[in-house]
Amino acid sequence: MKGRITMNNLLDEQALLRWRLEQLENQFSPVHSMIREKYTTNGYHTALHNVEQVHSIRSSIEYAQGLLDTGLTDAEDRAFAVIRQIVSLQDHDPASVTYGIWSYYLEEPLSSMRPPDWNWADFIGKVLLTTVIRHKHRMPAELLDRVRESVFHACESIIRRNMGPHYTNIAIMGSFVTLLAGEVFQNPRYLDYGLQKFEAFHQYASRTRTFQEYNSPTYTKVAIIELSRIRSATRIGRALEICEDMLNLAWEGVARHFHASTGQWAGPHSRCYSTLLPDAARAFLQLALEGELDFCAPADMFYDLEWYNLGIFCPESYRALFREAAEREVREVYYRSEDGYEKTAVTYMTTRYALGSASKEVMWNQRRNLLAYVDGPGGTVYAALRMLHDGYDFSAPVFSAEQRKGNVLCGLQLSLNGGDTHIGLDRIDGGIQAEDLRLRLEIGGSLDGVTANAVDGGAVVSIGGVKLSLRGLYTRFAGGATSLVQNPEWEIVHSCDTLCLDLVLYSGERRRIDFTALDEAAVVFTLSVREDEGRDSSPDSFFVTMSAAGNGEEVTASWSTEDGELALNLRLKPDMVEALRGQD
Template identity: 45%
Template structure:
């Protein structure tokens, strides 16, 4: 953080907002329960989170106010006592998410908490160790080294972007500051491995994630701020350049949104915190929010976070941009992963080439100008109202036109890719493919006509054309426009009724193909299909010429085979 007066004032305001959440008796923050839907078995109520409590404790110490120290040390003492310190335990060195839910109750425990909590304890010790009670400082340093052991034992690979970087920070900086050569050497090699992987791939594995690219920038900036090793500083500088180029190129300056596709996202519209981060990192050279809406992050303090000057114009200039290419080169013979993004002054559209439909993915995502506001259009596959992770997307895009298919895997997950495998058997009372519209919906109109759905905003038009649909021999499906409080769903309903099982291991065909076009004028693209026994070929010809082509297999299969059985083509006019 550039510690000028404005940002320091905003940080102090942010810290003040946390004070009412402190629970004196528990010596932790107390907050309403929330979760992404996995790891924890808790369902609601008030909880005492370990990670956020440590963030608060570090901020109390960073404030420099002596009256805050006692509270900070009370929190650190409590959280340190909650770490698993049994070296024979499989969860040695980590913490549970909540005081109310010990590690043994979690489903399963989250080993990332060694990284998250270890980092905050490390920052507290290296920034403010001189003010610690000696016994607490010794226990805190021991807890950090325990977390280092857990991080080293787990040894996350470079494809897990944010944790690969955060684990490198904890082990490298703890090794440097506490004189632990094994931790320092491991952390430096982990950073070097991540650096080599990213240079080889050309980008982060967690590609274009609004959540985790910000985390990556924070963590890389933390390393740059704290390390004394020149080798580490050189690698981090190049990695930060990669991160900032990705952010800047995808940012839509008019709509103030982060164009897709997103490998991981917890929300679809940018919140005030992310916009504040970008504004702050650009040194105040851009204005994304009025002062009264700024939301400052406590973890930014003391961290030299800045966007390189060469990328600042991307946040200001609303020109036409397009990018299509490889974002990952698997070493197991699998096809490369690809992504496409197009934007102009009125909208942006982004798609992946082939990905699972996990609720954190944004495989097809558009942002559309709607007067002074912005709407989003996000493709989902819902099983009983929640995203089905074993549905698989395939797509090809040119500018505002895309052909895409939804198919189903025989080895995927339910709500999560790994934590709840369904192995091809999906039980549901409702199964639908939804084009979800959210954000500003004023003036939105949806016209379901024969062979197409027209979606209109003032100034922007969209046309959705179903080209092919089969599910176990069935070819007729209902359409539904589902208006909710915050979103509108344009839904192709595959099933609605009593709960039943769909065993995709034995269903011979399950494939749905669509054409979607977005334009500021009337849409005159034409689409054609050529279905055969095992696959369907599609072609979309926009009004201005050129074409895009998509061929996919129609039979459910493993995720790897579904990714492999995609053929695409694109001709520009």
């Protein structure tokens, strides 16, 4: 498998596959027949403590498939040993609540997770099934039988859970596992369920012509991978029709949101793990565009084993958008309830910056509800809104926005039962224990030449010839014996490698903050991003007229800009997250 990546083989998938496997060679543990890697956590599901290295179930099964994908016979024994190990780690007991799924790591059984991740029936099941589709003729009969049974257990888990079509990547993955299990192993029950599930997903996405996991750099990429996986494997005509339609929808969304000047995937993002586009996403786009855009030099190339031989490519009709640096706006409804309630997303791009906002979302750390990218003097600069509870993103507050071009009118409310670190796994009960609670506009990336100056009620950040101006309009936290600052003001804070505009709501001894005791709890502010273009660049020149006033029940804000009228109306008293969000 020895080799290296050069300009000549940068798009050669077999060369990339063997190169990636060579990188993993030192991580293979012969004792456990698994891949050993650095332990990381997103703060939920896994509850491991004080662990540096773990044996990953997902990485290991992808490694086994990759070994077989090389076609090398001397890799078979190792691949089969890994597959046997992974199959043995699945919960095979139909009476168990975790039936059909796996834990994340060998070191952490399902019973220790908080909670287990039922998505692993989909994530691991799809790799086992893809391995069977490609290599069943090479597998020993007894191993093929064990893998078939393992895939069936995963199918049963998926059917029991019956996740709806709104969960984009899991809807597609679950469709693949059940549909192809039925097709490959001639099981009519799984085939019928899988096709119905795929059809339901297609109908759901077709209502708005967007995914509910809207504009997600992480999960749009996953959707493209999994749709390509189905397209490469099935012979069912209707499934192939759905694949083509949904792949076109996905690629159109990626292309329309790509900001050529910064090389970033413009916001807002419904789910995202890295504010700046990670190397894996850049490499994925480079491969899908067949080298038309040069994101990665050979030394910086990344290759994911699961991409291999799926036929991933961007349609020709969308490729020009990846190079286009002209002004454009994307305004879409990405959620519509049965009773007509809608959520919208707006993205505005110029040659120098991109600014995006979501009309109403919780402040989960996977959300990028308010996000700007600027082509700065030293490279790409980002500005992203966060709500921090003791330094970690606080999911419970609800963000609202109205946007016209480079101007956004923003609001924030407190919910009584939203998530703490996660939107649903650790919901709060009317309040929190905290040492610190703050709203933050975080500015990061290449900060050379970036400066910030305080102005009355906010701050102006200068990024080369682009001005980013934040102005507070209304901030009120009052009622009961609250320890929150009643009328906090925005301040400039330097934190590690970022420049932050913070609104500190509480900082002090750890104590309970009771949201139910608050009669008023809301923040309204504006964000304006624009190029100087020789015009007056003083802070006040960014604004035409604006106002915000509360009457004890609600706060009404309006902003008359040169690009249009903006307005928000928010209730002041904290409420259930479902009521504030307008979505069950």
